[in-house]
Amino acid sequence: xxxxxxxxxxxxxxxxxxxxxxxxATVGSAQIEIQQRFPDxxxxxxxxxxxxSSVLTTATAAIAKSNVNVEDxxxxxxxxxxxxxxxxxxxxxxxxxxxxxxxxRRTTEYCESLKNEGLEEFIASKTGLLIDPYFSATKxxxxxxxxxxxxEKAEAGHLAFGxxxxxxxxxxxxxxxxxxxxxxxxxxxLYNIHELKWDKELLDxxxxxxxxxxxxxxxxxxxxxxxxxxxGCEIPIGGIAGDQQAALFGQACFSKGMAKSTYGTGxxxxxxxxxxxxxxxxxxxxxxAYQLDGKPTYAIEGSIFVAGATIQWLRDGLKLIDKAAxxxxxxxxxxxxxxxxxxxxxxxxxxxxxxxxxxGAIFGLTRDTGIKEIVTAGxxxxxxxxxxxxxxxxxxxxxxxxxxxxxxxxxxxWAMQFLADILGxxxxxxxxxxxxxxxxxxxxGLHVGVFNSLSxxxxxxxxxxxxxxxxxxxxxxxxxxxxxxxxxxxxxx
Numbered sequence: 071x072x073x074x075x076x077x078x079x080x081x082x083x084x085x086x087x088x089x090x091x092x093x094x095a096t097v098g099s100a101q102i103e104i105q106q107r108f109p110d111x112x113x114x115x116x117x118x119x120x121x122x123s124s125v126l127t128t129a130t131a132a133i134a135k136s137n138v139n140v141e142d143x144x145x146x147x148x149x150x151x152x153x154x155x156x157x158x159x160x161x162x163x164x165x166x167x168x169x170x171x172x173x174x175r176r177t178t179e180y181c182e183s184l185k186n187e188g189l190e191e192f193i194a195s196k197t198g199l200l201i202d203p204y205f206s207a208t209k210x211x212x213x214x215x216x217x218x219x220x221x222e223k224a225e226a227g228h229l230a231f232g233x234x235x236x237x238x239x240x241x242x243x244x245x246x247x248x249x250x251x252x253x254x255x256x257x258x259x260l261y262n263i264h265e266l267k268w269d270k271e272l273l274d275x276x277x278x279x280x281x282x283x284x285x286x287x288x289x290x291x292x293x294x295x296x297x298x299x300x301x302g303c304e305i306p307i308g309g310i311a312g313d314q315q316a317a318l319f320g321q322a323c324f325s326k327g328m329a330k331s332t333y334g335t336g337x338x339x340x341x342x343x344x345x346x347x348x349x350x351x352x353x354x355x356x357x358x359a360y361q362l363d364g365k366p367t368y369a370i371e372g373s374i375f376v377a378g379a380t381i382q383w384l385r386d387g388l389k390l391i392d393k394a395a396x397x398x399x400x401x402x403x404x405x406x407x408x409x410x411x412x413x414x415x416x417x418x419x420x421x422x423x424x425x426x427x428x429x430g431a432i433f434g435l436t437r438d439t440g441i442k443e444i445v446t447a448g449x450x451x452x453x454x455x456x457x458x459x460x461x462x463x464x465x466x467x468x469x470x471x472x473x474x475x476x477x478x479x480x481x482x483x484w485a486m487q488f489l490a491d492i493l494g495x496x497x498x499x500x501x502x503x504x505x506x507x508x509x510x511x512x513x514x515g516l517h518v519g520v521f522n523s524l525s526x527x528x529x530x531x532x533x534x535x536x537x538x539x540x541x542x543x544x545x546x547x548x549x550x551x552x553x554x555x556x557x558x559x560x561x562x563x
Contacts, residue, residue, distance in 0.1 A: 073144045075515050076132070076305070077507040078125055080234050081313065082106070082151045082171065082335040083382075085124035087132040088507045089143070092520055094530050096504065098136025100128040107168065112175035112417065112426075115168035118156050121234065122241050126300070133301070140301050145518045146242075147309035147510030148293075149316035150234035152257045155209035157220070157282070158237070160230050163245055166217050169234070170209040173336075173375060173417045177208035178426045189275070196262045196269050198347060198356025200424055204373070206233060207259035211276045224279050231282040233258070235310045239293055242307065247294030250284040252361035253315040261286070263347060263358055266366065289315070289360045290513040309513025313506050314338040315359055318369065320509030321474040321500065322531040323359075324524045329470035331459075332506065333479035336420070337377035337452060339459040340369045341468055352462035353422040360513070370468060372421035372459030376414040376430075377452045378479050383416070384448050390441045394478070400442040401449050401484045406549065409434040411454075411556040412447040419561070422462040427562035434552075452479065453489045454553040460493055472496045476505040483535075491541035492550060501532040 072091050079086045086101040102124040107115045133140060153172035158165040170176070184190070184201050199205055210231055214221045223229050232240065236250045255261040255268075260278065262269040266286070273280055287293060289311045295304040311319060314332055318340050321330040326344035331337060340359065347356050347368045359369035381397055384390045391397055411433045418426035432444065463469055473495055480486055480499050490497040502508055515521040 073520050074138050074142050075511040075520060076129065076143050076146045077511040077514070078129060078146065078148045078238065079313070079507040079510065080121060080125055080148070080150045080238060082173070085121065085128050086507065087125065087128040088504060089132050089136045089138060090508065090511045092515070094502055094508055094511070097138060098132040100131035100135065102128055106171070110176070112178070114171040114174040114417070116154065116171055118158070118165040118169045118237060121169065122238065125238055140303055140305070143305050144520050145306050145308035145514035146296065147514030148235050148238055148307065149311055149313050149506050149510035150238070150254070152233060152254060152312035152314065153204055153206050154234050155206045155213070155231070156234065156237045157210065157213050157229050157231050159223070160228055163240065166220055166229065167213055170212070172204055174209065175203045175417060175426050177203040177212055180208055180211070181426070193259065193272070196264070196272060197259050198256070198263050198349070199259050200353060200355065202424055203426060205257060205259035207272070207276045207278070210278050214277065224282050227281045229282055230284070232284055235312070236284045239307060239310070242296045242300060243294040244297035244299070246297070248284045249287050249293050251287050251289045251291070251310040252358045252366060253289055253312045254310065255286045256358040257312060263356065263366070263368070288362055288364065290362055290517040292517070306518060307514070308517030309510050309515070311360060311510060311513055314340055314371065315357070315369070316509035316513070317476055317506040318342065318509065319360055319512055320505030320507070321476065322528045323474060324528060327468065328474070329472070330474040330476065331456060333377050333452065333475065333477035335377065335379045337374035337455060338371060339456060339470070340371045341463060341470055343368045343370055343468065348466065348468070350462070350466050352465045353424055354459070354462050354466065355421070370463065370466065372462060374455045374459070375417050375420045377455070378477065379416070380412070380414040380448045380451055381479070383414070384445055390445055397445050397449055398482045398484050401446040404442045404446040408443045408446060409436070410439055410443045410447040411552055412444065412451045413556050413560050414448070414451050415560050419557070422458055423557065423561065425561050428560045431556070431560050433556045433559065449482070449485045450488060453485065453492045454550065456489060457492050457550055460495070470495060472498060474498045474500060476500065476503050486537045487540070490537040490539045492546055494539050494543065494546060496539070497537040498533045499535045499537070501534040
């Protein structure tokens with residue numbers, strides 16, 4: 071008999087559940103796309119009930135496909151799209167409004183007012199974050215200010231806040247557990263990452279009652295048990311981490327200086343800084359990478375809002391390709407020096423620019439420009455944005471020279487080779503690319519003793535393909551200079 075771990079991976083565009091064995095191999099999985107809603111310019115919402123339904127459906131399907139007895143599932147791990155904000159009624163469990171997604175920009179004006187008051191250093195010194203609509207705090211404030219009766223109910227203790235992990239935990243435990251982990255807490259702009267607690271000064275600043283907030287736990291911890299009505303028996307929930315931190319954990323980046331980059335809807339490059347909460351001088355974020363036994367490990371992170379979503383837009387918006395895989399052969403048939411630059415600032419620019427008012431553009435179009443040049447420019451834009459993050463980290467004194475990559479886009483060999491070329495660094499694609507779900511499974515397994523140590527997990531990591539840089543420095547610099555000029559042309563702030 072072997073043990074199994076169920077990993078729930080709730081993302082921005084889909085929910086996926088994977089059942090892993092102790093070797094990190096998939097024995098059953100299921101995935102469902104979820105609907106994104108755009109009710110106003112820059113607004114992005116999800117239906118929390120749809121998210122819950124999709125998780126329940128995929129979890130049930132993954133178990134059914136695996137033919138594994140539910141009793142053999144030793145623990146459940148949860149990983150989630152971070153910062154996305156849900157507030158619900160404690161009595162009924164019903165959300166008071168849609169989930170406001172991390173990409174949502176409705177609080178841009180309020181964030182600008184905070185910056186104008188000179189509060190950026192005050193907030194950054196406590197949270198490691200910059201003032202931006204990206205994070206949960208201003209989303210919670212918006213809900214309390216704009217949903218009828220919400221503030222009064224919150225102050226009376228009738229409302230609960232959670233990022234998606236907390237909401238799913240509440241549902242899985244039938245309302246018995248209102249908890250989160252340190253990685254998700256560190257993305258709310260309400261959590262003091264040095265003192266490891268909700269910060270009363272920040273709660274007062276945003277007008278958020280502390281009684282709304284979940285209890286903050288280690289990333290591998292006792293989060294509760296599923297209610298027996300869900301899977302037919304109680305299963306311990308032993309691991310929670312935000313998706314990017316879970317990917318870092320799944321990539322076994324446990325040593326200071328190790329880095330990973332995830333290419334999903336957005337792109338997130340994260341570098342382990344050990345027990346030092348390194349403050350970036352180049353507008354990167356300081357965050358908790360994971361927390362074990364009360365001890366946080368920190369990371370520095372660059373967040374790009376639009377990566378794989380660029381290819382999704384080329385497919386669904388412009389209809390230039392039928393499926394994402396069609397981009398690779400088009401790029402292989404295109405000269406690198408085609409002269410077209412796409413800046414996919416559809417929801418503003420993330421790190422290191424942090425310009426929520428920037429919008430997307432395509433530069434360098436000529437009569438010779440066709441579908442393949444535009445699609446190739448879309449792929450290259452993801453790599454150029456990764457170069458932006460690498461250069462910012464380099465200025466902070468922590469240049470990643472080897473990058474472990476994961477996410478849907480890494481299956482594209484052309485894109486990974488161009489990434490290695492433009493970074494001037496090796497790019498390692500692991501044998502198991504579902505590292506976000508795997509990281510959550512590792513955390514859950516550690517808590518119940520299925521895994522015993524980080525060194526044991528490190529030994530499980532294997533490289534499937536290593537891409538070495540082949541481009542000359544002169545060519546790399548020439549191509550990147552064109553990107554930098556294009557960025558300047560879309561910036562507003």
